[in-house]
Amino acid sequence: MSTREVGEGKFSIKKFFVYVVLVGGSLVSLFPFYYMFIMATRLNREINSVPPPFTPGTNLVENFQKVTDNIDFFGAMWNSLFVSASITFGTLFLCSLAGYAFAKLEFKGKNIFFGLILVTMMVPPQLGLIPQYYIITELNWLNDFRAIIVPGLINAFGIFWMRQYINEGVPYEIVEAAKIDGCSNFRIYWNVVVPMILPAFATLGIIVFMHVWNDFLWPLVVLRDPAVHTLQVALRALNDSRQMDYGMIMSGTFWATVPLIFVFLMFNRLFIQSLSEGAVK
Amino acid sequence: MKKTKKNNRLTDKKRTAVAAYLFISPFFILFAIFGLFPMLFSFYLSFFRWDGLDPMTFNGLNNFRFIFSDPIFYSSIKNTFLIGLLGTLPQILVSMVIAFALNSTLIRFRNVFRTLIFLPYITSIVAVAIIFGLVFNNQPFGFANYILSLFDVGPIRWGAEYWPVKFAIATMVFWRWVGYNTIIFLAGMQSIPRELYEAAKIDGATIMQQLRLITLPMLKPIVMFVVFTATIGSLQLFTEPLIFLGRGFREEGITVVAYLWRDAFVYNTFGTASAAAIVLFVIIISLTALNLGISSLIGRTKKSKVS
Numbered sequence: 285m286s287t288r289e290v291g292e293g294k295f296s297i298k299k300f301f302v303y304v305v306l307v308g309g310s311l312v313s314l315f316p317f318y319y320m321f322i323m324a325t326r327l328n329r330e331i332n333s334v335p336p337p338f339t340p341g342t343n344l345v346e347n348f349q350k351v352t353d354n355i356d357f358f359g360a361m362w363n364s365l366f367v368s369a370s371i372t373f374g375t376l377f378l379c380s381l382a383g384y385a386f387a388k389l390e391f392k393g394k395n396i397f398f399g400l401i402l403v404t405m406m407v408p409p410q411l412g413l414i415p416q417y418y419i420i421t422e423l424n425w426l427n428d429f430r431a432i433i434v435p436g437l438i439n440a441f442g443i444f445w446m447r448q449y450i451n452e453g454v455p456y457e458i459v460e461a462a463k464i465d466g467c468s469n470f471r472i473y474w475n476v477v478v479p480m481i482l483p484a485f486a487t488l489g490i491i492v493f494m495h496v497w498n499d500f501l502w503p504l505v506v507l508r509d510p511a512v513h514t515l516q517v518a519l520r521a522l523n524d525s526r527q528m529d530y531g532m533i534m535s536g537t538f539w540a541t542v543p544l545i546f547v548f549l550m551f552n553r554l555f556i557q558s559l560s561e562g563a564v565k
Numbered sequence: 566m567k568k569t570k571k572n573n574r575l576t577d578k579k580r581t582a583v584a585a586y587l588f589i590s591p592f593f594i595l596f597a598i599f600g601l602f603p604m605l606f607s608f609y610l611s612f613f614r615w616d617g618l619d620p621m622t623f624n625g626l627n628n629f630r631f632i633f634s635d636p637i638f639y640s641s642i643k644n645t646f647l648i649g650l651l652g653t654l655p656q657i658l659v660s661m662v663i664a665f666a667l668n669s670t671l672i673r674f675r676n677v678f679r680t681l682i683f684l685p686y687i688t689s690i691v692a693v694a695i696i697f698g699l700v701f702n703n704q705p706f707g708f709a710n711y712i713l714s715l716f717d718v719g720p721i722r723w724g725a726e727y728w729p730v731k732f733a734i735a736t737m738v739f740w741r742w743v744g745y746n747t748i749i750f751l752a753g754m755q756s757i758p759r760e761l762y763e764a765a766k767i768d769g770a771t772i773m774q775q776l777r778l779i780t781l782p783m784l785k786p787i788v789m790f791v792v793f794t795a796t797i798g799s800l801q802l803f804t805e806p807l808i809f810l811g812r813g814f815r816e817e818g819i820t821v822v823a824y825l826w827r828d829a830f831v832y833n834t835f836g837t838a839s840a841a842a843i844v845l846f847v848i849i850i851s852l853t854a855l856n857l858g859i860s861s862l863i864g865r866t867k868k869s870k871v872s
Contacts, residue, residue: 298671298772305666309659310681313744316696317684319708323699331699334714336706378591385588389581397589404596406853410801410822411846412603414610414829414839418617419603435599443592469584498689500804501822505830516691523695523808530699537692548687552680555687559745560752 320541323534324348331530347535354525356510357536360518361543367429367503367514368496371436375492376485379439383446384473388459398447405440413505420506431506432514436496442488449484450477487558490551497544515540607846611839617829621836628840638841640816641824642848648731648820649799652738657791660743664750665780679751683744693741694808698724701733701809709733724810730818737805742798746791753787754780789860796856800849821845 323331326341351357385391386398416435425431454477462472500516507513513521522536548555611628613621632638666672667679685693700708701723710720723729761779770778781788803822810818812831819827821841828838 302666302669302672306678309663310678313681313684320696332706334705336711382589382592385585389585391582391585408849411607411842414835415603415606438595500691516689519691537695541688541692544687556748560748
């Protein structure tokens with residue numbers, strides 16, 4: 285586009301200022317990642333010296349070996365993956381099903397039910413933390429992934445999001461046509477609606493997956509046994525271990541962060557788009 | 566279910582309604598068990614003494630009396646607000662400036678900048694707290710202390726002193742969330758019609774005038790959204806102080822959620838923890854009401870201006 289809002293001409297003070305802001309912001313964003321990488325490649329005694337190192341060292345592999353000696357890193361990663369994937373698929377299914385009902389089906393009290401769902405978004409999750417823990421112990425779900433997955437399927441925002449998308453993205457005529465052909469409501473959902481809302485699955489799925497992957501407080505409360513630790517809880521255990529080996533701690537943090545960065549860079553645009561859509565809506 | 570020709574419109578309608586209730590029921594069932602019931606039970610539990618194992622015993626208002634006579638509880642409320650303010654206010658201003666720069670049509674590599682600035686948000690809070698825990702290490706080798714030493718400022722005990730603790734935690738919050746808010750502001754700015762700017766330019770408006778008279782007023786709902794989510798988010802601060810200070814926390818850095826978590830899962834006093842949760846709930850609800858009030862007020866003045 286040729287219109288300009290900030291400054292004009294090839295070189296200007298304003299343009300310079302814009303670049304200063306952006307380059308400065310990017311450097312501040314990147315520095316902690318670089319710092320983490322450096323420390324992950326250094327021995328503890330190098331990190332403890334003054335001045336601290338600012339270039340990568342040679343102990344990347346050694347530090348990671350220490351990590352796996354202290355925590356079950358790959359086990360924790362698998363746990364995180366399993367929990368995040370289960371909640372993501374479950375949420376997508378339940379939210380789109382409810383969103384479809386709110387968008388295309390007629391039933392009594394529709395607006396009241398939808399209003400109730402929006403109200404639940406206002407409730408701070410910490411309020412019920414202790415009774416939730418109590419319920420989990422009563423169900424005997426302590427140290428069980430169900431403790432994370434089942435409550436994790438509650439997602440008011442997801443239902444809201446799916447309703448909006450189905451309202452706009454699925455024409456009424458198609459649903460009506462399928463009905464006349466004798467499809468049941470669930471068949472319409474499964475065979476007609478789902479194929480039309482795959483992009484919404486991708487965007488909502490990314491948001492949900494990231495939230496679950498990074499979630500900490502609830503897994504910390506209900507997953508006590510190291511065998512069921514998710515990555516975040518395991519990292520905390522690593523950070524709390526007796527020997528304060530910063531090289532090892534940073535190595536664990538680094539390798540826990542790298543996969544997410546790759547996923548992010550792969551779906552970069554979709555990711556940013558979905559988050560901003562979620563807010564603007 | 567087989568559909569037969571005999572079904573008339575009425576039963577068809579009924580069947581649709583039944584299907585709809587079925588489709589929305591999982592949310593309500595799960596919410597009743599894991600959302601509503603725990604919420605109500607929190608109120609109940611706040612009047613009882615319970616260690617998580619033995620039977621609960623009625624304790625009247627003693628739990629509330631206990632936390633309100635505990636100086637650390639007051640500290641936790643104060644810390645939560647101070648850290649929240651330190652972490653979010655600069656964050657909102659900075660992210661607005663960055664969003665404005667990103668929205669400029671002059672720049673190249675817009676997507677690269679956007680990606681880099683957004684990157685911190687995908688990092689887990691645990692990872693952020695671990696990294697910044699080393700940056701703000703008490704010892705001279707910590708990055709912050711090393712930089713300060715270049716200016717002959719002695720090593721600061723970031724993890725133990727009143728303001729340094731808050732500054733360190735606020736920095737973690739700031740770093741992780743600036744990119745997210747930038748993206749939100751940017752989306753808001755991009756939804757402003759370009760014609761407005763063009764009309765303003767024809768009328769001879771300067772850039773500052775455009776910013777003041779077009780960008781900011783049009784962004785108002787987005788700003789409200791960002792302020793609201795940032796406020797609620799900072800009231801729920803927990804992970805950063807836990808990782809940075811350890812499970813004992815410290816009076817300088819304990820937050821309300823940290824206080825109630827420690828009461829419940831370190832000291833096993835679930836009653837006082839529930840009482841603290843109730844207090845937090847009251848604070849959040851009041852702030853939400855305040856926020857809704859303000860935004861409806863702003864919305865009204867805006868409408869009256871337009872008409």
